[in-house]
Amino acid sequence: MKTNKKIQTQDLIIIGGGIMGLMTAYYASDLVNNITILEKKTIGKENTEAASFSYTRSIRVDYLEPFYANLAYEAQQLWLDLEKNYKKTFFVKCGCLNIAKKTITPDFFSTYAQRSYKVISDLNYGPVSFSKQQLNLRFPQFDVDMGSLDTKGGFLLPQTISKTLLKVLQKKKITLVENIDIVSVEEKTDGIIITTNKDKLSTKKLVITAGKGTNELITKIKNNPPPFPIVYDRPQRKYYYPPEKLVKQFLPEYFPVFAYTDVGIYGHPVFDKKKGAVKIAYFVPVGIKKDEKKITCVEDFVAECLPLLKDVPSEEITDADNCWYDTVSDDDFILGSLPKFNNILIGTGWRGTGYKFAPLVGKILSQLALQNRTIYDIKQFSPARFTK
Numbered sequence: 475m476k477t478n479k480k481i482q483t484q485d486l487i488i489i490g491g492g493i494m495g496l497m498t499a500y501y502a503s504d505l506v507n508n509i510t511i512l513e514k515k516t517i518g519k520e521n522t523e524a525a526s527f528s529y530t531r532s533i534r535v536d537y538l539e540p541f542y543a544n545l546a547y548e549a550q551q552l553w554l555d556l557e558k559n560y561k562k563t564f565f566v567k568c569g570c571l572n573i574a575k576k577t578i579t580p581d582f583f584s585t586y587a588q589r590s591y592k593v594i595s596d597l598n599y600g601p602v603s604f605s606k607q608q609l610n611l612r613f614p615q616f617d618v619d620m621g622s623l624d625t626k627g628g629f630l631l632p633q634t635i636s637k638t639l640l641k642v643l644q645k646k647k648i649t650l651v652e653n654i655d656i657v658s659v660e661e662k663t664d665g666i667i668i669t670t671n672k673d674k675l676s677t678k679k680l681v682i683t684a685g686k687g688t689n690e691l692i693t694k695i696k697n698n699p700p701p702f703p704i705v706y707d708r709p710q711r712k713y714y715y716p717p718e719k720l721v722k723q724f725l726p727e728y729f730p731v732f733a734y735t736d737v738g739i740y741g742h743p744v745f746d747k748k749k750g751a752v753k754i755a756y757f758v759p760v761g762i763k764k765d766e767k768k769i770t771c772v773e774d775f776v777a778e779c780l781p782l783l784k785d786v787p788s789e790e791i792t793d794a795d796n797c798w799y800d801t802v803s804d805d806d807f808i809l810g811s812l813p814k815f816n817n818i819l820i821g822t823g824w825r826g827t828g829y830k831f832a833p834l835v836g837k838i839l840s841q842l843a844l845q846n847r848t849i850y851d852i853k854q855f856s857p858a859r860f861t862k
């Protein structure tokens with residue numbers, strides 16, 4: 475197609491300005507100068523399509539697969555470095571408590587709490603196991619029978635993180651283009667041409683971190699591969715507002731991030747004193763039918779396991795998290811080269827757990843795009859695994 479518009483060649487264009495796109499730009503800016511992020515909506519501000527728009531995100535190492543636990547730990551080190559560099563609190567280190575109750579999941583040995591404890595204990599990440607009596611002393615807010623505390627866990631503060639990152643990226647002269655529609659993408663021998671509703675751009679390398687928009691975006695690429703097998707689901711999310719006399723017990727100093735993963739529950743302590751809300755979410759765990767369980771919503775969980783919150787005011791969350799979990803058919807991340815393309819990289823399918831990994835993902839994508847290699851062994855995330 476002929477155009478009169480001037481083609482601006484970039485070293486790297488990133489499509490999608492969620493946390494993965496911002497982190498990719500951040501690490502890439504150590505390696506090249508001309509970087510542009512193209513975002514369909516807005517970056518860092520309210521964006522109902524962006525999974526990264528939130529007030530809190532859990533950060534933990536307590537995965538069942540040692541590989542993911544190790545990656546999460548590596549990512550934590552990067553978060554800590556970022557905190558140090560920019561003298562900000564990104565990460566509230568209150569621990570993450572995995573819980574179980576006999577009347578709900580009678581077989582303790584098969585619970586997530588028990589199994590993840592074993593995995594991260596073997597990796598020497600120092601979890602602490604609690605009996606019912608010990609829990610009553612340490613975290614009396616819960617009515618459960620056992621718990622294991624991932625002492626490296628806590629929650630991240632996405633609002634502070636995106637504000638800081640945006641400032642840093644602007645200082646580094648990275649171009650951010652919002653409210654743009656991608657019309658087509660074509661890889662040629664000497665680069666990639668991206669046509670948008672506003673402009674025509676060319677770049678040596680392209681990274682796609684478009685979250686839920688990824689499969690649709692891929693259809694705009696000439697000679698595109700088939701879509702990735704990702705299903706999207708939105709958890710139920712609620713705020714609970716403990717009254718003044720109770721609120722202290724739910725501050726991060728006294729109350730951890732918690733998860734009852736077997737029944738699809740996780741929650742965060744009061745993350746902002748002014749707002750004063752405990753956040754609790756429910757999702758249908760993979761492979762389990764909703765009506766097969768005792769806990770089928772946030773309210774069931776609160777009645778069974780957090781009785782102090784049972785009668786306090788509560789509401790559905792509408793000011794954040796209006797986005798979707800992305801589960802890949804084989805439950806692994808999708809990270810690497812887009813099949814059939816030499817200069818297009820992709821990062822998606824974070825199984826509802828990606829935020830904590832973001833600096834590591836950004837580092838890996840920037841290495842793959844600009845150095846054609848990464849020091850991390852990410853074979854199992856290869857996007858090509860679906861085209862074989």
Ligand SMILES: Cc1cc2nc3c(=O)[nH]c(=O)nc-3n(C[C@H](O)[C@H](O)[C@H](O)COP(=O)(O)OP(=O)(O)OC[C@H]3O[C@@H](n4cnc5c(N)ncnc54)[C@H](O)[C@@H]3O)c2cc1C
Nearest residue numbers: 490492493494514524525526532685687824827828829830
């Ligand atoms: C309710 C909920 C709770 C979660 N809780 C946690 C948690 O506690 N801990 C954790 O680690 N993770 C959690 N996650 C997962 C985490 O938030 C995501 O994995 C992460 O934010 C994904 O970031 P991203 O940049 O890939 O995607 P997004 O943040 O979705 O960003 C993608 C961006 O691409 C843009 N885009 C889409 N299509 C196009 C296009 N065609 N052109 C240009 N731009 C486009 C979108 O507008 C968006 O801004 C949660 C997710 C959800 C939904």
